[in-house]
Amino acid sequence: MSTGNTTGAAPPLDEGPKDVDSSAIVGDNEQRARTLELPLGEALTIAESLPITLARRTQLIVVAGAVGSGKTTLIASLFHLFQRGPFAGYLFAGSDTLIGFDRRCHLARIASGAATADTERTKRGVDRQFLHLRVRKEDCETPPRDLLISDLSGEDYRDAKDSIDECRRLPLLRRADHFLVLVDSVQLAQLDSRQRAKNEAAMLLRSCIDAEQLGIHSMVDLLCTKWDLVEQGDEAGTVAFVEDFQRYMSEQYVPKLNRLRFSRIAARPTTPGFALGYGLAELFPAWVEEVDLGPTVLAGAETPIDLTSEFDRFVFCHPRCDEVGR
Amino acid sequence: MNEVSRSAFLIGLPGAGKTTFLAAFYHVLESADFASALKLERLHGDHKHLDEIRGLWADAQPLDRTKVPDERTVSMLIRDGSGFVAEVVLPDLSGESCELQWTDRTMSTELSDLLKQSAGGLLLIHPGTVAEETLIQDVDGIVQRLAANRAFAGEVQPLAPCEAPTLEPIGETTDEWSPEKSPTAVKLVELLQFLARVSPRRPIALSVVVSAWDRAGTTSLPSQWIAERLPLLSQYLAANMEVFSTRCYGVSAQGGDLSEAPVLRKMSQPAERIRVVDDLLHETHDITLPVRWALGFEHAHD
Numbered sequence: 001m002s003t004g005n006t007t008g009a010a011p012p013l014d015e016g017p018k019d020v021d022s023s024a025i026v027g028d029n030e031q032r033a034r035t036l037e038l039p040l041g042e043a044l045t046i047a048e049s050l051p052i053t054l055a056r057r058t059q060l061i062v063v064a065g066a067v068g069s070g071k072t073t074l075i076a077s078l079f080h081l082f083q084r085g086p087f088a089g090y091l092f093a094g095s096d097t098l099i100g101f102d103r104r105c106h107l108a109r110i111a112s113g114a115a116t117a118d119t120e121r122t123k124r125g126v127d128r129q130f131l132h133l134r135v136r137k138e139d140c141e142t143p144p145r146d147l148l149i150s151d152l153s154g155e156d157y158r159d160a161k162d163s164i165d166e167c168r169r170l171p172l173l174r175r176a177d178h179f180l181v182l183v184d185s186v187q188l189a190q191l192d193s194r195q196r197a198k199n200e201a202a203m204l205l206r207s208c209i210d211a212e213q214l215g216i217h218s219m220v221d222l223l224c225t226k227w228d229l230v231e232q233g234d235e236a237g238t239v240a241f242v243e244d245f246q247r248y249m250s251e252q253y254v255p256k257l258n259r260l261r262f263s264r265i266a267a268r269p270t271t272p273g274f275a276l277g278y279g280l281a282e283l284f285p286a287w288v289e290e291v292d293l294g295p296t297v298l299a300g301a302e303t304p305i306d307l308t309s310e311f312d313r314f315v316f317c318h319p320r321c322d323e324v325g326r
Numbered sequence: 327m328n329e330v331s332r333s334a335f336l337i338g339l340p341g342a343g344k345t346t347f348l349a350a351f352y353h354v355l356e357s358a359d360f361a362s363a364l365k366l367e368r369l370h371g372d373h374k375h376l377d378e379i380r381g382l383w384a385d386a387q388p389l390d391r392t393k394v395p396d397e398r399t400v401s402m403l404i405r406d407g408s409g410f411v412a413e414v415v416l417p418d419l420s421g422e423s424c425e426l427q428w429t430d431r432t433m434s435t436e437l438s439d440l441l442k443q444s445a446g447g448l449l450l451i452h453p454g455t456v457a458e459e460t461l462i463q464d465v466d467g468i469v470q471r472l473a474a475n476r477a478f479a480g481e482v483q484p485l486a487p488c489e490a491p492t493l494e495p496i497g498e499t500t501d502e503w504s505p506e507k508s509p510t511a512v513k514l515v516e517l518l519q520f521l522a523r524v525s526p527r528r529p530i531a532l533s534v535v536v537s538a539w540d541r542a543g544t545t546s547l548p549s550q551w552i553a554e555r556l557p558l559l560s561q562y563l564a565a566n567m568e569v570f571s572t573r574c575y576g577v578s579a580q581g582g583d584l585s586e587a588p589v590l591r592k593m594s595q596p597a598e599r600i601r602v603v604d605d606l607l608h609e610t611h612d613i614t615l616p617v618r619w620a621l622g623f624e625h626a627h628d
Binding site: 092 | 432435466508519561562566
């Protein structure tokens with residue numbers, strides 16, 4: 001099957017196919033009775049992720065950043081890496097969203113027919129935002145761990161950066177075990193865009209803290225993406241600028257967070273000498289193992305819990321709440 | 327005689343070699359050319375399909391791929407070397423049935439019921455049909471290295487990385503994603519995830535069979551071949567040892583390519599064409615061994 005995409009930019013990821021309707025699959029009642037519907041395998045909605053979070057301790061990784069900062073590419077690169085073998089000391093143990101991962105990897109493969117690797121842009125406001133990954137340490141001495149990785153659009157995070165109210169509407173930030181803020185190093189390397197790129201990342205973090213979506217319990221990673229392109233040539237003093245940026249962020253936000261880490265990554269580098277997933281192996285184990293046991297959504301929170309809300313059911317029903325006595 | 331009923335599934339993507347395996351398996355059981363681990367005690371029901379595919383296999387004739395409408399379930403009474411007897415049900419499923427689970431997200435209730443009842447089964451993988459994930463940057467890297475090698479040999483001027491040739495577009499469009507294009511390992515993991523979802527048994531006895539082993543072009547162990555060519559699948563099985571109790575085999579049921587049919591037909595005992603290698607590098611003609619593991623005979627007294 002081959003249908004063309006003639007635009008230079010990658011087409012946006014849609015919300016995935018509609019939920020399976022058995023009448024659309026089979027032609028008559030008799031056939032329908034003989035067919036079992038299987039899970040779609042697409043990215044999950046909050047409701048669809050509940051069976052995972054209710055059954056097992058699940059790490060929620062929120063990947064945030066401006067349009068084009070590399071959010072979906074980072075997520076796709078994790079799947080590329082596991083397809084090559086164990087990664088960062090972990091085995092791939094399964095995923096309920098293999099279709100979702102595979103879609104996001106497509107434009108980086110030669111099977112796409114593309115000349116250069118690309119990633120589909122994430123559409124704004126999608127309900128299906130969670131990619132599921134189950135991993136296990138290579139020695140298999142501990143049970144597998146589940147990760148839900150949130151893949152929202154850059155526009156969603158732009159709105160959150162600009163408005164406290166919009167930031168409060170972003171689902172599950174408060175629940176995040178790890179909050180990743182991606183900053184495009186290519187923008188930081190350009191004199192006419194570096195200040196804006198720096199301020200966007202800083203303001204997003206500020207907005208999330210002021211909206212009480214992040215706080216003293218939060219573990220945050222500030223990731224300078226596409227770092228291989230910076231190291232090609234540092235005429236603009238990008239390295240020095242980034243170090244100064246890191247100092248500023250540390251002074252402003254370390255006192256307000258549990259942890260703030262800075263890393264330089266290249267999830268899908270194009271520069272010789274940089275391996276696929278550059279910088280991710282040092283970060284991944286913490287994303288799997290380190291748990292945010294913060295009380296942000298427990299008793300005493302300003303916003304009352306409403307169990308008719310999928311979000312509140314996700315948070316309230318999570319085993320972590322039991323761990324801290326709720 | 328204490329008889330139990332045991333089912334085993336035989337699954338794999340299109341072209342995996344399931345029907346050839348079944349034909350050779352039936353021949354070994356029925357002909358009793360040598361002392362195999364499993365022996366045929368009695369056939370049940372209509373065995374015309376088995377006889378047909380066995381006959382073609384024995385004459386080193388090509389076997390047509392099983393289509394969905396032609397799927398058959400075979401049933402026979404089998405005796406294990408320890409004396410344990412079981413009625414064994416083995417379906418000859420089409421690869422399309424397995425592929426449809428990935429592409430259309432559907433499974434027939436018949437297959438679902440079989441999987442629920444099965445003690446275990448076999449997953450067949452043909453080396454010639456494995457599609458691995460190849461990234462554009464991987465190919466770009468090869469092109470750059472080739473260009474650098476030519477420069478080192480003095481054939482051309484060396485290129486700076488930014489000047490290295492990259493792939494030219496194939497036409498002016500990119501192909502949209504479709505599930506058919508997914509790497510083989512991704513599809514196989516999903517098949518096993520569906521199986522684990524449907525089957526109540528833990529662990530599920532699984533024989534992973536690399537078919538056409540003579541054409542795999544390796545001296546590695548079967549499990550090593552899987553780890554090298556299908557790393558995602560290898561990891562999934564290792565990380566889910568509580569779900570799947572796995573053994574890996576390399577099996578050449580034909581004994582060679584059918585272009586060599588005149589040579590293959592000269593063997594007085596067709597079973598001598600069969601080659602089965604396990605992860606201890608034991609080599610035998612006994613194609614019943616992977617089935618024996620899948621049926622759980624090694625735990626028959628549990």
